Amino acid sequence: MQLSVIILNYNVRYFLELCVLSVQQALVGIDSQIIVVDNNSTDASSQMMQRRFPEVQFIQNKENVGFPKGNNIAVAQAKGKYVCILNPDTVVAEDTFRSVLAFAERQKNLGIVGVKLIDGSGKFLPESKRGIPTPWVAFTKIVGLYKLFPKNTLFNQYYAQQLPENQTGKTPILVGAFMVLHKELYQDLGGFDEDCFMYADDIDLSYRALQSGKDNYYYAGTTVIHYKGESTIKDGVYRKRFQEAMRYFYQKHFKTPVLFLLFMRIGAFLFLFAKIFQGKATKISSATQEYVVYSSSLELCHKLQRKFQKKVLLKTLDTEKLVISSKNTYLEPTELLFDNHFISFKEIIDSFMALRNKEIRFKILPKGSTYFIGSDHSTDRGTVIEIE
Template sequence: MKLSIVILCWNDVQVISNCLQSIYSGTHSTDFEVIVSDNGSTDGSLPFIRENYPQVRLIENGENLRFSKGNNVGIAASQGEYVLILNPDTIVHEGALDRWIEFAERHPEAGGFGCRVLNSDGSYQGCARPFPSIWREWLGALYLRPLGYLSDAFIADKYVRWSGETARIIDWQAGCSLMVRSELLKKLGGFDERFYYYYEDLDLCHRIWDAGYPIIYAPDVVITHLVGQSVKSFRIAFEIDKYRNRYRYFYKYFGRTGVRQCRRAVLCRLWIRRIGYSLVQLMRPSDALEKRLALYRAAIEWNRRVDPIQLVESGKEPETTLCVPVHVPQ
């Protein structure tokens, strides 16, 4: 078996059909298997897959294990030389997986592989990115990203002088479509389950690099990603989860000093955005802007009160009436 495709499903019946159809109709020369790890779906996903795609290896977890643990179940069951972590809200373009395997075989020095991810309108999504750092956090917080056009020393969170049309070494690839050599992935233990949603892909790529293997981007491998289909109903909750895991990441790789600096940069960024959108709302009020402002108010309140060190070391949440510890509804 050359390739195992692991898809995590949680009430994704509306999108997973197109994903599976694109895989089976567009892959021709690669021996592959599809493993769907289901996190307790109640929307008919399971019977739909059984009826329409009986060749899929369906794992029923019975509950929402979240992103990292749910994917790890699928990874443990995989049999391929390569494992592709793929979101259910993706569409694999014709021949993409065949080209990806061919690309990987030409680069035995690499441990992980990125690809060209597009939005639904065909624009470049930019899922291949540089690793975060304290310096880059402040560049982003102060809206200094344009300096990245002058020098790579000023790159914040995107490779701004690169449009994803050429092969290159990258720091990390988003988990919506990340391929890793199976032996290496299992040696690393898959995803770190402390990052239950957000930053788990970034952390995995960091560990791939730490193990001595680069991650290489394949521009001829194209996948469309319908962003946010599974999280849009819980926007504030998932936004707070993002900050939780950002602090876990900075604590893990930059220690106590680093996570404190990260929190300062986060608050700076949030206040700048809140003030800016408040001014826009005064001039051109809209419901969409009000919802965005509500998100920033909640995020500021939570980040203002949280002690990121206590959060990571003991799980202590801030005392606030705006946000509570987040558990995605089952």
Template sequence: MSLAESVVDVTVLIVAYRSRRTLPKALAALEHQTVSPRSVRILENGSPEGEGVEGAQVPAGYELLESPVNLGFAGGNNRLAEDASGEWLLLMNPDCYPEPDWLERLMQAAAAYPWASLFGSTQYADGGEGHLDGLGDVYHHSGFFYRGGYGRVLPPPTDGEVFSPCGAAMMVRRSLFEGLGGFDADYFCYGEDVDLCFRARLLGHRAVQVAGAVVVHEGSASSSRYSDFAVYHGVRNRAWTFFKNMPWLLLLFSLPMHAALTLAHGLVCARRGQGRLYLRALRDACRAWRNVRAKRRRILSGRRVALGTLARAMSWRPLDPIRRRPVIREIPAGE
């Protein structure tokens, strides 16, 4: 049987919150893949009345779970992964519309790059006329991270290594996800994908951005990019990721720039009327220091990757976080 006719060893995980409008289109695109996943699991994640997913929207053979409360993107995916089987977990946002060969391209990449444990998709903005939604997540050495190429029109990408795939359309080995304990559920939403991949990189795992695995992503379908919710969780979780995962030498070197960019970003938020919210996010990040420190000790005690290798996976150009320059490193010949 050819790959194009097969069922592949993948479980698709979809966390749906206020997704009644977008999920049918996403599932229709999933139904028309050139290869079929072994299973699809959907979580109705505590949506308000009238905005949640109903059983009639879910195709036969797909599994629908329900949570009475919102577990967040992190906790929701952890819940879906608990009883999942198969070699691969494929995270897919309910407002993500994959091209028909999306899954097949990801599986071809997994076969071509057996040393990689995480794979990302080329994301275009829905209705964006060629504008990118992202080419993987970039981790700047300052501790700021961003979706590479977001909002830009760029030449077609090629396969390459990225710091982290974007969780909107990311494939990860199930054994790795389980070994890491899944997403950090304290994050709730935003940055949990970068945190997961940072922890994976500390163990020596690598991530590949797959050029031909294309999805169209509506984005911000359940919360606005500049909403108080997004800003609060983004700021708090960014600080946690930096102080939880960054080895001491890199942390001390990068701390001045981290402080400078934190101040600059705070001023931008203040101009939008979110200054107090920004300070509250930083305060809450600091209040959790004991918990963050305990996690840091546990994570860094198991570090297996050389400091130079980790540093080379990051971005070091000062303006990259502002310009959202994608960082996709060439895969060495023979790998």
């Protein structure tokens, strides 16, 4: 078997359904398997998986064992030459795995491969590629020096800014939302460190792959949506775990003194505080002025008009390829609704990127579902719009 896709879920039932559906489409023609592990969700995720995807291998944990252990449990049952660690709040394109696997096969000293990630508004997620968070690099991130001097190698290492988002290259640290590596390497490294509950586990695994002599890569040849805000709630528990995770990583790899650990704990809190509130000024807050649905279903258009009590524009195409020009004019803010029965995930992802940085919201109707789903910002929990 060539590939095992591992998806660890916790209380994101609707995003999980969208994710698994996109993964199934992307695995057509690949000798593969999907393993979904549920960390004792309370939102009917298990019932949905059993009803909607009975063919998918499903592991139900009786408690929330955390990100590292949950993934380790799944990889132990994986049969693929490669494993892909994938967040449940992601959407992959139909050619994502073929493209990544082809790239991986060409490498002679492969460690971990990550890809270009965008959020639910189409904006690039800089954590797709990162440098080793040494004390200095972490400091430049915390105080914002990487923003002031984005081209200076002394200050721009946290997000590996020397490597453009559309350029493939070696990158030390990758994000756990999407990681592809040989199963053998995963096992040789001992998998994710189960002493680190979350938030530094992907940094730790990436760093240990480097220490073993392997090369990690950021691969820009495919793009994956990572809604991101669904994975965690930014509350007091989050802050505590984030600080503990960073402290654990530094103690494990850098043996830093107590005084510096205290500084990093304060810095981690400030960094997290900034993450919670970043982008709020640019979030779309005003009411939607225009709804546009890309579909071939007039019935769907009528349902949406009744739902929103507004006119909904139905756009259909004579060709199979969806082309949305960034020059298109919409009444802003506009909500674009993509019917996956009619439009491929790759076309949807391309549309997100073509129209990013505009006051446009995006929602997706997963094939075989009765709801649209999306997120307007990387810090949002996301929105589900039932249509039946």
